[in-house]
Amino acid sequence: xxxxxxxxxxxxxxxxxxxxxxxxxxxxxxxxxxxxxxxxxxxxxxxxxxxxxxxxxxxxxxxxxxxxxxxxxxxxxxxxxxxxxxxxxxxxxxxxxxxxxxxxxxxxxxxxxxxxxxxxxxxxxxxxxxxxxxxxxxxxxxxxxxxxxxxxxxxxxxxxxxxxxxxxxxxxxxxxxxxxxxxxxxxxxxxxxxxxxxxxxxxxxxxxxxxxxxxxxxxxxxxxxxxxxxxxxxxxxxxxxxxxxxxxxxxxxxxxxxxxxxxxxxxxxxxxxxxxxxxxxxxxxxxxxxxxxxxxxxxx
Amino acid sequence: xxxxxxxxxxxxxxxxxxxxxxxxxxxxxxxxxxxxxxxxxxxxxxxxxxxxxxxxxxxxxxxxxxxxxxxxxxxxxxxxxxxxxxxxxxxxxxxxxxxxxxxxxxxxxxxxxxxxxxxxxxxxxxxxxxxxxxxxxxxxxxxxxxxxxxxxxxxxxxxxxxxxxxxxxxxxxxxxxxxxxxxxxxxxxxxxxxxxxxxxxxxxxxxxxxxxxxxxxxxxxxxxxxxxxxxxxxxxxxxxxxxxxxxxxxxxxxxxxxxxxxxxxxx
Numbered sequence: 256x257x258x259x260x261x262x263x264x265x266x267x268x269x270x271x272x273x274x275x276x277x278x279x280x281x282x283x284x285x286x287x288x289x290x291x292x293x294x295x296x297x298x299x300x301x302x303x304x305x306x307x308x309x310x311x312x313x314x315x316x317x318x319x320x321x322x323x324x325x326x327x328x329x330x331x332x333x334x335x336x337x338x339x340x341x342x343x344x345x346x347x348x349x350x351x352x353x354x355x356x357x358x359x360x361x362x363x364x365x366x367x368x369x370x371x372x373x374x375x376x377x378x379x380x381x382x383x384x385x386x387x388x389x390x391x392x393x394x395x396x397x398x399x400x401x402x403x404x405x406x407x408x409x410x411x412x413x414x415x416x417x418x419x420x421x422x423x424x425x426x427x428x429x430x431x432x433x434x435x436x437x438x439x440x441x442x443x444x445x446x447x448x449x450x451x452x453x454x455x456x457x458x459x460x461x462x463x464x465x466x467x468x469x470x471x472x473x474x475x476x477x478x479x480x481x482x483x484x485x486x487x488x489x490x491x492x493x494x495x496x497x498x499x500x501x502x503x504x505x506x507x508x509x510x511x512x513x514x515x516x517x518x519x520x521x522x523x524x525x526x527x528x529x530x531x532x533x534x535x536x537x538x539x540x541x542x543x544x545x546x547x548x549x550x551x552x553x554x555x
Numbered sequence: 556x557x558x559x560x561x562x563x564x565x566x567x568x569x570x571x572x573x574x575x576x577x578x579x580x581x582x583x584x585x586x587x588x589x590x591x592x593x594x595x596x597x598x599x600x601x602x603x604x605x606x607x608x609x610x611x612x613x614x615x616x617x618x619x620x621x622x623x624x625x626x627x628x629x630x631x632x633x634x635x636x637x638x639x640x641x642x643x644x645x646x647x648x649x650x651x652x653x654x655x656x657x658x659x660x661x662x663x664x665x666x667x668x669x670x671x672x673x674x675x676x677x678x679x680x681x682x683x684x685x686x687x688x689x690x691x692x693x694x695x696x697x698x699x700x701x702x703x704x705x706x707x708x709x710x711x712x713x714x715x716x717x718x719x720x721x722x723x724x725x726x727x728x729x730x731x732x733x734x735x736x737x738x739x740x741x742x743x744x745x746x747x748x749x750x751x752x753x754x755x756x757x758x759x760x761x762x763x764x765x766x767x768x769x770x771x772x773x774x775x776x777x778x779x780x781x782x783x784x785x786x787x788x789x790x791x792x793x794x795x796x797x798x799x800x801x802x803x804x805x806x807x808x809x810x811x812x813x814x815x816x817x818x819x820x821x822x
Binding site: 280284289299307403437468495517 | 557558561562564565566568569572573575576577579580582583586593594595596597632635636637639640642643646647649655658659661662664665666667668669670672673674675676677679680692695696699703722727728729730750753754757758759760764773776777780789793796797800801804805808
């Protein structure tokens with residue numbers, strides 16, 4: 256860093272105002288960093304952090320039951336309402352769903368990620384990485400909509416199962432679980448793949464040399480070392496499930512936290528919707544803290 | 556023998572799971588050419604009629620143009636802010652550097668509905684009417700991280716000594732930025748911008764909260780897919796939505812193919 260303090264000779268050829276300003280700035284790295292950061296920080300803090308603060312404040316306002324107008328007097332009424340029916344049940348149901356989706360994604364992601372990282376040739380591996388990234392970005396809404404078509408009474412799933420005398424799950428909780436698993440699976444595959452690629456070959460050789468069978472190697476070497484990566488992927492599966500209201504509303508009539516927030520928002524009860532949206536916020540923040548302790552941030 | 560069996564098993568599992576991932580996307584492409592008007596399986600015949608119909612539908616066209624416009628503007632803002640933040644974090648030591656990288660990720664790490672509620676509540680509170688402008692503000696906020704991540708990864712891999720050499724040769728900060736730093740970052744920034752465009756074009760969870768009466772393409776699809784008579788048009792719009800979210804990402808991965816920077820983190 257010492258070079259930054261070395262005085263720069265004034266440019267010999269021409270000395271415009273711009274160049275002098277640049278030279279003056281060159282001697283002041285703090286000012287340059289500040290200048291670079293001013294815009295982004297102002298935007299993120301002003302727009303985003305500020306919005307979160309206002310959301311938090313709104314959770315303490317209340318709504319006049321008759322006029323529907325917001326009453327700007329701090330009260331804990333919204334939080335009291337959150338403790339009564341039906342919200343604890345909705346919260347529990349959402350967390351259970353997020354956990355099930357996370358576990359299913361991890362189970363499905365492991366063989367794919369393992370194949371990509373340890374078995375496939377480099378050429379196939381690169382092709383597979385693209386093959387996983389592309390559907391991750393493909394229109395979220397259309398993927399949800401497609402499942403509505405698949406699971407419909409006259410849909411392709413019932414058509415495919417009919418010869419076996421079986422039927423698909425139709426719309427409902429199973430459909431929500433299926434759609435969420437489908438939507439977030441690539442988010443789990445990618446970090447787990449990255450995690451498994453980082454395991455040195457020598458560990459596998461050592462394990463085999465010591466007489467471990469493949470299954471033992473997977474249980475004692477692969478899974479423990481893949482854990483931070485799985486937790487990293489679970490940040491996505493968990494947070495995305497908690498924040499979604501469109502997928503459940505499209506393939507079921509079950510109410511999850513997102514749906515409860517959205518319907519209160521739609522009904523004009525902004526203070527209660529604000530208080531409700533603090534629930535997934537707090538859950539995700541706690542989850543992030545736990546994930547950090549498990550080393551997930553290094554695996555991202 | 557077991558190893559060979561495991562290999563075959565893994566290959567089979569991978570193929571099955573990839574099939575599971577691609578089937579629903581492929582289905583939309585099939586339905587877009589389905590002559591029938593109901594989404595029942597199997598399709599009844601092949602037609603291109605719905606594409607013509609989609610071209611004549613002004614509501615759909617308007618929504619498409621709104622989405623493209625919002626995505627371009629959000630990308631432009633994210634491009635500038637993400638690049639600036641990445642340079643500051645990669646090249647300077649300052650108090651709160653960790654906090655900056657944390658705040659950038661925030662809008663994408665927190666559940667979408669929280670972001671939507673926070674923005675919507677704030678716009679209502681300070682009296683900004685919801686519409687195109689508020690859509691762009693929301694999208695730009697969570698797109699910054701995409702440009703930032705790509706630019707930062709590139710800067711961390713580019714040696715600082717090039718910039719020092721430039722300074723030693725008498726170039727001032729601006730010249731060094733223009734002639735050394737920026738060219739080194741260019742493809743990474745471009746890739747980030749493509750991802751930002753794809754995310755903005757596709758986003759719906761936050762957008763519903765900030766759009767007011769304005770319809771982006773995803774909002775148009777969301778409001779239309781329950782209407783039986785709109786189903787064929789929704790399928791066509793779906794094909795467009797998939798292509799326009801996937802193509803930029805594919806391009807981005809090609810641009811940075813040699814570096815492997817694109818990981819696909821989004822939310």
